[in-house]
Amino acid sequence: MLHTTIRRHLPVWLSVLAGFVIWEIAGRSTSAAFMVPFSETLLRLWQLTVQGEFLPELLDSAELFATGFSLALIVGAPLGLLFARVRVLRVGVEPYIMILYATPMVALIPFILSLMGFGFAPKVLVVFLFTVFPVLYNTVEGARSIKPELIEVAKSYRSSEWALWREVMLPYTLPYMMTGVRQAIGRALIGMIAAEFFLSATGVGRLIMESTQEFDTAGVFAAIFVIGVIGVGLTRIGLMIEQHFARWRQ
Amino acid sequence: MAEQALSTPSRAVPKPRPGLRTKGTLLPRLVTGAVILGAWEIVVRATAPQYVAKPSAIVLAIPRVVTDPKFLTALGQTLGAVAEGLAITLVLGTVMGLLMGRSPAIDRTIRVYINGFNALPMIIVLPLFSLWFGYSSHARIATIIFAAIFAITMNVADGARAVPREYIEVSRSFRSGKFRTLIDIVLPASLPYLLAGFRLAAGRSLIGAVVAEFFLSIGGLGFYILYNSRSYHHNEAFVGVLLLAGFGVGFEVLVQWATRRFMPWYRRGEK
Numbered sequence: 001m002l003h004t005t006i007r008r009h010l011p012v013w014l015s016v017l018a019g020f021v022i023w024e025i026a027g028r029s030t031s032a033a034f035m036v037p038f039s040e041t042l043l044r045l046w047q048l049t050v051q052g053e054f055l056p057e058l059l060d061s062a063e064l065f066a067t068g069f070s071l072a073l074i075v076g077a078p079l080g081l082l083f084a085r086v087r088v089l090r091v092g093v094e095p096y097i098m099i100l101y102a103t104p105m106v107a108l109i110p111f112i113l114s115l116m117g118f119g120f121a122p123k124v125l126v127v128f129l130f131t132v133f134p135v136l137y138n139t140v141e142g143a144r145s146i147k148p149e150l151i152e153v154a155k156s157y158r159s160s161e162w163a164l165w166r167e168v169m170l171p172y173t174l175p176y177m178m179t180g181v182r183q184a185i186g187r188a189l190i191g192m193i194a195a196e197f198f199l200s201a202t203g204v205g206r207l208i209m210e211s212t213q214e215f216d217t218a219g220v221f222a223a224i225f226v227i228g229v230i231g232v233g234l235t236r237i238g239l240m241i242e243q244h245f246a247r248w249r250q
Numbered sequence: 251m252a253e254q255a256l257s258t259p260s261r262a263v264p265k266p267r268p269g270l271r272t273k274g275t276l277l278p279r280l281v282t283g284a285v286i287l288g289a290w291e292i293v294v295r296a297t298a299p300q301y302v303a304k305p306s307a308i309v310l311a312i313p314r315v316v317t318d319p320k321f322l323t324a325l326g327q328t329l330g331a332v333a334e335g336l337a338i339t340l341v342l343g344t345v346m347g348l349l350m351g352r353s354p355a356i357d358r359t360i361r362v363y364i365n366g367f368n369a370l371p372m373i374i375v376l377p378l379f380s381l382w383f384g385y386s387s388h389a390r391i392a393t394i395i396f397a398a399i400f401a402i403t404m405n406v407a408d409g410a411r412a413v414p415r416e417y418i419e420v421s422r423s424f425r426s427g428k429f430r431t432l433i434d435i436v437l438p439a440s441l442p443y444l445l446a447g448f449r450l451a452a453g454r455s456l457i458g459a460v461v462a463e464f465f466l467s468i469g470g471l472g473f474y475i476l477y478n479s480r481s482y483h484h485n486e487a488f489v490g491v492l493l494l495a496g497f498g499v500g501f502e503v504l505v506q507w508a509t510r511r512f513m514p515w516y517r518r519g520e521k
Contacts, residue, residue, distance in 0.1 A: 011358040019363065034382065091275045092282035102498030104457040106373075107472065107491045109464070110479035115302065189371040190457075197373065198464055212377035220381075224374055231369035 036218040041225055044218035054207070058226070061192055061203030064120070068127025069188045076132045077177055080139025084169055090140060097140060101133040105191070109198045118200035126199065130191030135180040142176025143169070178245040182238035189231055303484040308492070311485040321474060325493070328463070328470035331387060332455050335394030339451060342395075343402030344444060348432055350403065351410020351440070361407075368400035372458060376465045390462040390470070397458030398451035405447025409440025442513050445505050452501035456494060 020038045027037030036044075048054040083090040109126060116122035146169065154164050196205020204223050211219030287305045294304040315321050350357045350364070375396060376389075383389035413436050421431045463472030471490050478487035 011355070012362050015359045016362055088278050092278035095279055096282065096286065098502070099495055099499050102453060102502050103491070103495035104453070104460055104498060106457055106461050106464070107475055107494050110476045110487065111303070111484065111491075114479055114482075114484070115298075186369065186371070190373060193371045193374050194461065197376070208374065208377050212381060215381075217378075217381065220378055224370070224378065227374055228366055228370045231371060232366050235365070235369040 033215050033217055036221050040218050041221040044216075045222035045226065048207075048219065048222060054222075054226075057203050057207045061196065061205070064123055064127060064195065064203060065188055065192045068124045068191065069131055069184065071124065072128050072131035072135055072184065072188070073181070075128075076135030076180070077139060080136050080143065080177065081165065081169055081173060083136075083140050084143025084146065084173055085165070090143065094140060097133065097136050101137045105129045105133075106194055106198075109194060113199055123195035123199050123202075126195040127188050127191040130187040130194075131184045134183040134187060135177065138176045138180030138183070139173055142173040145176075146172050175242075175245040178242045182235075182242040185234050185238040186231070189227070189234070193227075301482040301484050303488040307485040308488050311489055315486050315489040321490075324469055324471050324474040324490075327387075327468075328459050328472065331390050331470065332394060332459050335391050335458070336398060336448075336452065336455050338391075339395050339398045339402055339455070340448070343399045343447070343451070344406050344437075346399075347403045347406025347444075347447075348410050348436060348440075350407035351413075352432065352436060357407065364400050364403055364407075367396075368404060372397040372454065373461045373465075376462065379462075380466055385466045385468065387468055389466055390459060390468060393462040394455045394458040398455040401450035401454060402444070402447040405443045405450070406440055409443025410436050412443070413439040442509060445509055445513075449501060449505040452505075453498055456497055456501075460494065 023038040025037075027035045027040065045054070083093060105126070108129065112122045112125055116125065150168050150172070151164065154168050159167070192203075193205050196203045197209065201209055204227060208220055208223045211217070211223065291305050294302050298304075346360070346364075350360065372393070376393060379389045379392050379396075383392055417435050417439060418431060421435050426434070459470065460472035460475075462468070463470040464476055467473060471494060475487045475490040478484070478490070
């Protein structure tokens with residue numbers, strides 16, 4: 001048991017280690033403005049943290065992410081269920097959701113900037129726009145596959161509307177919704193960074209921009225490294241949530 | 251037998267596929283579209299300043315924009331960059347994906363990096379790329395490749411891993427070489443996955459191109475949108491957004507069509 005675990009994971013750890021070594025060598029053999037070795041990146045990360053420049057920015061970004069993401073869930077999930085229940089509505093909105101889902105939302109940022117300016121709200125809107133359509137799209141997709149028999153049986157047992165939502169539609173669409181949530185996590189991160197780059201500069205986005213302008217390449221690498229680790233963690237969580245609910249899927 | 255048929259009726263019933271051809275859907279769709287456009291028009295007319303984009307003005311701006319040489323140049327620049335980036339991505343991503351899918355050793359070695367980079371919000375590398383490649387179209391190509399390649403690699407790897415063992419065994423028993431097996435058996439068998447990956451990659455490459463143009467201020471559709479919205483020509487800028495949306499939808503439709511046309515045995519699974 002232990003043996004197989006080691007055999008499975010050892011190559012991965014060795015590969016990560018090799019990656020850090022290559023990063024270190026590459027960093028040392030190029031100019032400091034171009035690339036920074038791994039050790040220096042970690043050192044800079046430590047400095048930034050101790051100087052209190054890093055955590056506040058990270059919290060700022062986290063607040064933006066959380067606000068936009070939860071708004072998208074609060075709006076997207078019930079709306080998706082409503083579309084699931086009212087067929088005419090669903091048929092009507094389906095193509096538009098598909099279009100908006102496929103539209104690169106970043107293209108709207110200049111409009112949001114000139115209409116809403118530099119506050120917190122426009123940035124939340126950007127994260128929301130990036131996030132809501134995967135949730136909506138997948139919920140509607142799931143709703144389309146609800147078997148009519150299920151609803152008919154529930155109705156013939158004189159199920160109330162509320163019970164129908166709670167006992168049939170929500171459980172049936174939840175796995176699809178969670179696929180949307182998993183996709184939305186990655187998109188929300190992109191939206192967060194895009195908002196911080198192109199609207200008022202705050203959070204980790206500002207840290208990266210300022211470090212670039214000051215040719216503090218180590219700072220840039222440190223911030224990207226941390227966001228990468230957070231991204232991997234969030235993706236893992238998303239996959240776990242999706243797999244947890246996927247068991248319900250038939 | 252009977253029990254099995256009862257427990258999996260969803261397989262037997264063909265799913266209604268999306269598209270305007272399905273009966274009885276045209277009217278609700280048209281009504282919804284009219285409601286959305288009408289609400290937009292009324293709200294903007296009632297509350298927003300003159301320059302804000304509204305449907306009627308956007309429609310009027312379309313002929314002006316599509317004959318504007320500046321717009322056509324920008325369109326060509328962005329599309330050229332996306333095409334170039336996607337071509338490079340397709341080749342590199344497929345090669346990496348095939349290697350990962352067929353060789354467990356390679357998979358274990360680089361999967362952690364593919365996953366890691368894929369989880370990174372791609373636009374975060376823009377400042378770094380601007381340092382590395384300068385404020386140039388090279389940085390844009392690099393952004394497009396970085397944004398798109400991991401989606402293709404991961405999907406092709408999944409596809410190459412999912413090739414039925416019998417295919418490989420048959421090809422081996424005919425003494426086919428490893429390379430031949432990869433090209434003639436594994437690659438065609440993982441095409442549906444490749445297409446699914448391409449669909450994701452195409453969308454991301456568009457985002458990558460637009461964001462790179464915003465950030466680097468280099469000519470293209472993204473910069474056209476940025477420039478016009480800054481100079482209060484919102485209607486003109488919005489025509490650019492419509493075009494981008496059209497490309498996004500176009501890629502989606504193209505992949506769905508290709509999957510149905512060339513791989514009718516494959517049911518589209520959300521990846």
